[in-house]
Amino acid sequence: TLSIGYRLAPETPFPAAIDDVHGAYRWLLAQGIDPKRVVVGGISAGGGLTLSLLLKLKELGDPMPAAAVPMSAWTDLTQSGQSFITNDYSDPSLSKGYLDTTAAYYLNGADPRTPLASPYYGELDGLPPLLIQVGTAEVLFDDSRLFAERAQAAGTDVTFEPWQDMIHGWHGFANVLPEARDAIASAGKFFKLHVN
Numbered sequence: 740t741l742s743i744g745y746r747l748a749p750e751t752p753f754p755a756a757i758d759d760v761h762g763a764y765r766w767l768l769a770q771g772i773d774p775k776r777v778v779v780g781g782i783s784a785g786g787g788l789t790l791s792l793l794l795k796l797k798e799l800g801d802p803m804p805a806a807a808v809p810m811s812a813w814t815d816l817t818q819s820g821q822s823f824i825t826n827d828y829s830d831p832s833l834s835k836g837y838l839d840t841t842a843a844y845y846l847n848g849a850d851p852r853t854p855l856a857s858p859y860y861g862e863l864d865g866l867p868p869l870l871i872q873v874g875t876a877e878v879l880f881d882d883s884r885l886f887a888e889r890a891q892a893a894g895t896d897v898t899f900e901p902w903q904d905m906i907h908g909w910h911g912f913a914n915v916l917p918e919a920r921d922a923i924a925s926a927g928k929f930f931k932l933h934v935n
Contacts, residue, residue: 741767745788752847753856756784757791764792765801774802778930782908783879786812790858790886793866806868806933808926811908812883815859816842816851820881829876832907838878859886863893870898870929872922874905900925 745759768774781789786809796803823835846856854861859882869890873883887899902909905918913919
């Protein structure tokens with residue numbers, strides 16, 4: 740496992756984080772690692788960066804990983820999904836107001852529909868297989884659902900897993916939550932399916 744400590748806003752706004760993640764991926768390949776043996780993934784902003792990385796690799800013609808696992812991904816920095824309203828009461832982790840502020844810090848004046856910041860707005864064809872996991876109680880539920888729909892429509896192989904009543908980043912509670920352990924096990928099966 741390679742975990743990326745990418746730079747954070749507001750000290751280093753967009754595109755620093757995606758530049759760091761892309762640089763780390765290229766470093767990994769420079770070590771002789773076959774991209775067909777790599778699965779990239781992340782939770783929350785890291786899930787969005789996972790998808791942004793795929794768009795950057797596509798843009799530059801760099802080798803794609805075997806697959807990707809964005810979890811509870813923040814894919815649309817405009818916060819336009821209906822789940823910001825419908826799940827406001829059920830998600831104790833995030834809110835539209837909080838993410839509006841965070842997005843402004845991160846974007847630092849950049850267009851929130853820039854695909855490398857908001858991968859929802861990218862061209863989603865030609866991506867590797869995706870396992871998209873999201874909790875149905877998350878304010879970010881629509882970020883994953885709508886991204887999955889657009890990616891499938893573009894011809895990308897998408898496995899969409901909506902986890903009933905799970906909150907944002909529930910994977911982090913694997914020590915006490917069976918659904919977290921089950922979601923992680925599902926990601927492991929997906930990994931094994933796509934990496935020989």
